Amino acid sequence: MPRLTLAEAEALATAALAAAGANPAMAAPTARALVAAEAEGQGGHGLSRVPQYAGFLANGRADGAAVPAVVAERGGAALVDARHGLAYAALDLAVAEAARRARSHGVAFIGIANSHHAGAMGLPVAALARQGLVALAFTNSPAAMPVPGGRRPLMGTNPIAAAFPRRDAAPLIIDMALSEVARGKIMVAAKAGKKIPLGWALDAEGNPTTDPNAALSGAMLAMGGTKGALLALVVELLCCALTGSAFGFEADGFFTEEGNRPRLGQALLAIDPGALGGQDSFAERIEFLLAAMQGDPGVRLPGSRRAALAARAAAEGLEVPEALLAQLRDLAGKT
Structure with a gap:
């Protein structure tokens, strides 16, 4: 499988997005975030998104000339x-x-209004944690899950991410969607002709299903049942009611390049530990807890696997499937 350095991957993604109509201020940070996600092993938010984003730009679902502003x-x-x-x-x-x-x-x-697919939400909180701040991030997404007791999808899978700075180590990063399982796993089961466990999804009539194809035309279920669905509702309100953005059921899905401009919302919360118990107290308390956690041999700190993969990618580069690499080069006009 072909291998690219991170710089080569970023340059190629930037060129592909620019060719699709993204201005330099949009293409560069988008490529940087996608390559960072790819390096962390989050392929679903990585280079495979470049062709999709190019389609959104070509079809007017995203405005390539946009420049964000306060x-x-x-x-x-x-x-x-x-x-x-x-x-x-x-x-x-x-x-x-x-x-x-x-x-x-x-x-x-x-708050961020009139936005789009936000990718790996662990990345913006990590950027804040590297500056010594505790950070939380939220985003809504096109409807995929029902509200408690409901049948039709109204809310997105609505990821939540949090980051906590550490004194002599990389930040602790927690990043998770609020569905019981990633939609991609259901798609994989459908392609393989395998059943899915009960509790993952509902069919179009709102009935629990083990049929992945019925699930794809129905709704995802929230992790933890009602509690997870209510957390998704909290995210929807934080990201949309406060910012004037579109709720998940107002945004067309991202599985086709055609559709409306999603107008999604994001929110970032940053806290300076020095304004509360103090930097030294915070550092001591977080390390005390993490040491207790790691006293159990079975515990792996959240984000540690992604950090290890990112370090490996920085040293060895990224493996990019030949078909995707050809597609990226074609989009960038480098064939």
């Missing part, structure tokens, strides 16, 4: 308008605003 602010709060562009430039602006305002006010909440 459109409202007060103290530690601000609203970034992504202006229907790909999400990553808006996320970078939100991270910068969150860091600056958290240092000034102790805490910052940055």
Whole structure:
């Protein structure tokens, strides 16, 4: 399988997105985020998204000319308008605003409106944690799950990510969607002709199903049942009600290049530990807890596998399937 350095992969993705109509301020951070996700082993948010994003740009689902801007602010709060562009430039602006305002006010909440698919949400919180801040990130997504007691999808899988800085180690990163299982696993089962466990999904009539094809035309189920669905509802409200963005059921799905501009919302919360118990106390407390966790031989810290994969990719490069590499080169006009 062909192998690219991270720099080569980033340059190729940037060129492909630029050729599809993304301006330089959009293409570069998008490529950087996709390569970072690929390096962490999150292929679903990695280079495979480049052709999809190119399709969104070509079909007007994303505005390649958009430049995000802060459109409202007060103290530690601000609203970034992504202006229907790909999400990553808006996320970078939100991270910068969150860091600056958290240092000034102790805490910052940055909403993003009129946004798009946000990829691996662990990346923006990691950027804040590397600056010594505790960070949480939320995004809604096109409808995939019902509300408790409901049948039709109204809410997205609505990922949540959190990052906690450490004194002499990489930040602790927690990143998870709120569905019981990733939709990709259901798609894999459908292709393989295998059944899925009960509790993963409902069919189009709202009945529990083990048929992956029925699940794909129905709805995902939230992790933890009602509790997970209510967490997804919290994310929907934080990201959309506060920012004026579209709820999941108002956004067309991302499995086809055609559809509306999704107008999704994201939110970042950044906290300066020095404004509360103090940096030293925070550092001591987090290490005390992590040491207790690792006292159990079966415990692996969240994010440790992704960090190891990223370090390996930085040293050895990325393996890119030949078909995807050919597609990227074709999009970039480098065939």
